Amino acid sequence: QKEVEQNSGPLSVPEGAIASLNCTYSDRGSQSFFWYRQYSGKSPELIMFIYSNGDKEDGRFTAQLNKASQYVSLLIRDSQPSDSATYLCAVTTNAGKSTFGDGTTLTVKP
């Protein structure tokens, strides 16, 4: 079992729809959870982080964390073609160890 698993893609949604990206992790000592976006040929860049159970909203993006279920998700509302990218889930443990998932590729069709 991988330490961080993301739903296999690719994921395709029409413009204006909600895109839902999911991530599960195995280490119960995990304390910080990040979503990064990576455009083709570019480096990852941070979208948002969350470390408390519940929802955290930032513009069109909402991160959800459920530590009991070891699950973190990212919702993208009103998806735009510019959101087409690979989304990486990253988890940091309380020992400071960082692990990335393999990413989910999202395509938003006009």
Next chain:
Amino acid sequence: EAGVAQSPRYKIIEKRQSVAFWCNPISGHATLYWYQQILGQGPKLLIQFQNNGVVDDSQLPKDRFSAERLKGVDSTLKIQPAKLEDSAVYLCASSPGLAGGSTDTQYFGPGTRLTVL
């Protein structure tokens, strides 16, 4: 604020040759990471430094890869000898670190694309 700098951006070598990559993190960032990213996969952590101490190098192939972070600032990653399967993008990232939470946010450099022939 200057971002994470990496060089070279591209490198082509033949198998069994050696290669070195350089990274200069964001000023003041305590934690520095080296990742290997193979096409279609997520970044795989090779080594993580906090200041000039190693936090995690469990996935570093120590028979051929080495890394150092002198004086807790910039870092070099070396591969000697290279194999075909080392062809990948090598990403360097830094984070403020030390306090958990948002201080674990990683800022990535542009990466070095290595091709081993």
